[in-house]
Amino acid sequence: MVDTPVPASPLARPCARSRRAQDKSWRHPFLAHLAASSNVAASARAADVATSIAYEARRRDPQFYREWQEALCEGYEHLEMSLLQRLRDGEIKPARDAKKGVRVFDNATALRLLVVHRDSVSRQQAIRDNRDTGAILEAINARIDKMRSARAIEAQPAPRAGDDAHDAGEDDAGEDDAGA
Secondary structure, three states, rough: OOOOOOOOOOOOOHHHHHHHHHHHHHHHHHHHHHHHHHHHHHHHHHOOOOOHHHHHHHHHOOHHHHHHHHHHHHHHHHHHHHHHHHHHHOOEEEEOOOOEEEOOOOOHHHHHHHHHHHHHHHHHHHHHHHOOOOHHHHHHHHHHHHHHHHHHHHHOOOOOOHHHHHHHHHHHHHHHHHHH
């Protein structure tokens, strides 16, 4: 009887998708695109990774979750800036039977997007602000120390104009007495 080789099961080999998930090199391009677009599916396509892998990595890795939220926050800040520009400048669209376009100020869709994501952006901004608490406390403590030093200097008696030589002599005499 001859042994025939058994082909390896497709489940035995890691598929390209799972190798890509373990690779993690897709994360930086994904997050960069997410910060620019606020669009997870487009960011996954740009990073050449399945959206399911991106979502799974977000669920499993707390650091990646934080980076994801920061990128989304940045993306919505970009959207807000674009919206503000559109509110100020409007969009020029072709007008019927006119030589020039008409400036249109239709921002309903952008406003709806901002409303939908307001909570997540607010939450991420609060997290970002909370991280700066240590630096704020250090600055406050440094300021308090500076105020204490200034107050201590102010509390010292100022030398009188006519007694400079006399005070210096008294200090020297006082030091001699203290040493004896």
